[in-house]
Structures are given as C-alpha cells and as structure tokens.
Amino acid sequence: MRIMVTGADGYIGKGVVSHLLDAGHKVMAMGLCSCGLKHYNLEEHVGDVFSYNFQSNENPDVLLHLAWRNGFSHNDISHLDDLSKHYLFIKAALEAGVKRIAVMGSMHEVGYHEGVVDENTPCNPTTPYGVAKNALRQLTGELCRQHGAQMQWLRGFYLVSNDGRGCSIFSKIVAAELEGKDEFPFTSGRCKYDFLPYEDFCRQVVAVVEQDEVNGIINICSGEPIGLGDYIEHFINENGFTIKLGYGKYPDRPYDSPAIWGDAAKIRKILAARA
Numbered sequence: 001m002r003i004m005v006t007g008a009d010g011y012i013g014k015g016v017v018s019h020l021l022d023a024g025h026k027v028m029a030m031g032l033c034s035c036g037l038k039h040y041n042l043e044e045h046v047g048d049v050f051s052y053n054f055q056s057n058e059n060p061d062v063l064l065h066l067a068w069r070n071g072f073s074h075n076d077i078s079h080l081d082d083l084s085k086h087y088l089f090i091k092a093a094l095e096a097g098v099k100r101i102a103v104m105g106s107m108h109e110v111g112y113h114e115g116v117v118d119e120n121t122p123c124n125p126t127t128p129y130g131v132a133k134n135a136l137r138q139l140t141g142e143l144c145r146q147h148g149a150q151m152q153w154l155r156g157f158y159l160v161s162n163d164g165r166g167c168s169i170f171s172k173i174v175a176a177e178l179e180g181k182d183e184f185p186f187t188s189g190r191c192k193y194d195f196l197p198y199e200d201f202c203r204q205v206v207a208v209v210e211q212d213e214v215n216g217i218i219n220i221c222s223g224e225p226i227g228l229g230d231y232i233e234h235f236i237n238e239n240g241f242t243i244k245l246g247y248g249k250y251p252d253r254p255y256d257s258p259a260i261w262g263d264a265a266k267i268r269k270i271l272a273a274r275a
Contacts, residue, residue, distance in 0.1 A: 001025050001026070001060075001061040001062060001209075001210070002025070002026045002028065002058075002060045002061050002062075003020055003025050003026070003027055003028070003060055003061065003062045003064055003209060004027075004028040004030060004060035004062070004063045004064065005017055005020070005027055005028065005029055005030065005064045005066060006030040006031070006049045006063075006064070006065050006066055006067035006089075007030070007031060007049070007065075007066035007067030007068065007104075008027075008029035008030055008031045008035040008044075008066070009029075009031030009032060009033040009034065009035045009036075010031065010066060010067070010068075012066055012104065012156075012159070012201070012202065012205070013029075013031065013035065013066045013067075014035050014036065014037070015198060015199070015201075015202035016064070016066065016202050016205050016206060017029050017035050017037060017042070018037060018202075019202050019203060019205075019206045020206055020209075021037065021039045021041055021042060023206060023210065024041070025041065025210075026041045026043070027039075027041060027042050027043065028043045028044075028045060028060055029042060029043065029044045029045070030044075030045045030049045030052065030067070031044075031045075031046060031049070031067070032046070032047070032048070032049075033046060034046055049067050049089065050085045050088070050089050052089075052092075054092050054093050054095075054096030054098070055092075055096050059093075059096055059097050059098050060098060061099070061100065062098075062100045062101075062102055062209050063090070063093045063098050063100070063101050063102065064102045064103075064104075064205075064209050065086070065089070065090065065101065065102065065103045065104065066104045067086075068082075068086075068104065069082065070129075071106075071129065072168065073129070074108060074127040074128065074129040074130065075127055075128055075129070076128060076129070077128060079128040079129045079131070079132035079133075080128050080131065080132055082132070083132045083135055083136060086136050087136065087139050087140075087143075090103070090136075090139075090140055090143060091143055094143055094144065094146075094147040094149055095147070098149065099148075099149050099150065100149060100150040100151075100152070100209075100212060101140060101143075101144055101149060101150070101151050101152070102151075102152040102153075102154060102208060102209045103136065103137070103140055103151075103152075103153055103154065104154050104156055104205075105133055105137055105153045105154055105155040105156060105217070106129070106130065106133045106155065106156055107155060107156065107157045107158075107194070107260065107262065108125060108127060108129055108130040108133065109123050109125050109130050109131075109133040109134035109137060109155070110122075110123050110124075110125070110130075110260070111123060111124040111125040111126055111130055111255070112124065112126070112255055112257055113257050113260055114257050114258055114259055114260065115259065115260070115261075116261055116262070116263050117155070117219065117260060117261065117262050117263060118219075118262075118263035118265075119216055119217035119218075119219075119263075119266070123137075126255050127255060137153050137217075140153070141153075150212055150215050151215060151216065152208055152209065152214075152215050152216070152218060153216065153217045153218065154205055154208055154218055154220050155217055155218065155219050155220065155221075155262065156201070156220045156221075157193065157194035157195070157196060157219065157220065157221040157222070157261070157262050158193045158194055158195045158196065159196060159198060159201050160195050160196065160197050160198060160231075160235065161197070161198035169232070170232075170235060172184070173232065173235070173236065173241070173243065174239075176243055177239075177241045177242070177243045181243060182242075182243065182244065183243065183244050183245070183246040184243050184244070184245055184246060185246045185249035185250055186229070186232075186245040186246050186247050186248070186249055186250060187228070187247075187248070187249075187250050187251065187252045187253075188229070188247060188248060188252055189227065189228045189229020189230070189232070189245065189247055190227060190228070190229065190252075190258070191227070191228050191252060191256050191257065191258055191259065192225040192226060192227050192228070192258065192259035192260070192261070193225065193226065193228055193231075193259075193260060193261065194221045194222055194223065194224065194225060194226075194260070194261035194262050195222060195226055195231050196220065196221060196222050200222075201220060204220045204267055204270075204271070205220060207267070207270050207271055207274055208220075208267070208270060210274075211270060211273065211274075213273070214266050214269060214270050216266075218266045218267055218270070219262030219263055219264060219266065219267060220262075220267065221261065221262030221263075221264055221267065222261075222262075222264065223261065223262055223263065223264025223265075223268070224261060225259050225260070225261040229245065229247065232245060233245065
C-alpha cells in the first residue's frame with residue numbers, strides 16, 4: 001500500500017514509518033524535518049504539512065495523520081488554534097479522493113472516567129488537548145460519512161519508552177537518571193493506567209492501517225490497568241536505574257482518573273488476523 005504519514009519526524013511517527021517500510025509499504029513521510037530514515041520505498045515531503053496540495057499529487061491509499069504539536073502540554077491553547085487546520089487538511093484529502101483516513105487520537109478525549117474505555121464510552125474532555133482531539137474525531141467521522149470513506153480513529157493510551165525521547169514522565173525519569181539525580185519528585189502513584197511499550201504501540205498502529213475490515217474507534221492499548229507507581233518502579237528496575245521516586249511531592253492532577261484503561265477487543269482482533 002501507499003501510505004501517507006504526517007508527523008513522520010515526530011516521536012511516534014519515526015517508529016511507525018520504520019515499521020511500515022519493514023512491512024513492504026510505500027511511505028509518503030510528511031514532517032517539518034526529515035524522519036532520518038533512508039529507504040527505496042520512502043518518499044519525503046519536508047515542510048508545512050497543512051500546505052500540501054492533494055489535488056496536484058498522487059493520492060495515498062491511506063492517510064495516517066499523526067501530526068500534532070504540544071501533545072504533552074494538555075492546556076496549551078495551540079490545540080484549539082490548530083483544530084481548523086487539521087479539519088481542512090483531512091477535508092482536502094477526502095475531496096481529492098482519499099478513501100481511508102486514520103488519525104491518532106488520545107484517551108484524554110474521554111475526560112474523567114473510571115473503568116474501561118470502549119468505542120461507546122461518552123467523551124467529556126476538559127483540557128484544550130482533549131477537547132481538540134475529541135472535536136477532530138467527531139468532525140472526521142462526519143467528513144468520512146459525507147465522502148463515503150472509511151475512518152480509523154486510533155485512540156492511544158500511555159506510551160512507554162526508555163530512549164529518553166519525547167516529554168513523557170518516562171523520558172523525564174531517563175533524563176533525571178542520566179543527570180545523576182537521587183530522587184524524582186512524583187505524585188501518589190496510585191492512579192491506574194493502560195501502558196504500552198513503544199515498539200508494541202507502533203506495531204499496533206501499523207496493524208490497524210494495514211487492514212480495512214475493522215474501523216471506527218480502535219484503542220491502541222494493552223487492555224490492562226496497572227498502578228502508575230508500580231509500573232514506574234518496574235520501569236526503573238528493568239532499566240537498572242538507581243533513582244528513587246519521591247512519592248507525594250506533586251499532587252495528582254484533578255482531571256486524572258483513579259483507574260482508566262482501554263478495551264482491547266478490536267486491536268486484538270486485528271492482531272489475531274495477522275498471526
């Protein structure tokens with residue numbers, strides 16, 4: 001397949017592009033910078049993603065829209081400022097004839113919720129990030145309906161990596177360890193979340209876009225809730241770090257759920273079909 005990946009130079013994008021190329025797909029990598037990969041099936045478009053002209057270029061079989069700025073700053077106003085750009089970009093792709101749109105969503109579009117999250121869980125986001133993601137999901141669904149196209153909304157849960165990239169709590173712990181710090185200021189650690197290692201996260205994204213039988217909202221997740229403190233203690237031990245968690249130094253965020261995890265039924269069905 002010919003797959004356009006926006007945000008190819010980003011934290012998730014680089015891994016997804018690499019896996020797509022390994023699977024034999026042709027990739028149109030879109031980003032402000034090069035994704036840093038070399039491959040005969042890789043076609044790069046470096047620059048402003050939103051200025052791409054679909055009418056003047058060959059259409060991809062799938063648009064995988066990962067591009068999003070300030071994703072770790074949930075209250076940044078840029079999420080709302082950019083919403084119309086994402087909408088018009090997807091609209092332009094559909095008007096040019098693209099028949100399948102896959103977009104990276106977030107569990108933060110659900111808002112405060114206790115328990116498992118499936119495709120029918122009501123969404124009541126309270127942060128600009130969550131509000132913008134949820135609005136784009138609704139708008140994309142309606143655009144795809146109008147154009148007779150398929151939509152795959154990849155609702156991502158917690159991504160884990162030990163390479164120090166990105167701005168997640170895991171990358172911050174890696175940075176603190178490398179700086180030789182003895183303690184990492186932490187919350188109570190009691191909240192339970194759905195964690196997925198980086199490579200598994202990228203593989204799930206690729207598995208979704210490689211098929212068109214399972215569509216709609218698809219959770220990119222493990223399906224298992226684990227306490228934040230327990231998981232990070234395991235992360236620290238697994239990587240041989242010496243840093244300790246300073247529990248209670250920060251309050252839990254008011255919009256964080258005591259326990260929230262994804263229903264993995266759809267992604268497991270997709271993965272099982274590939275086995």
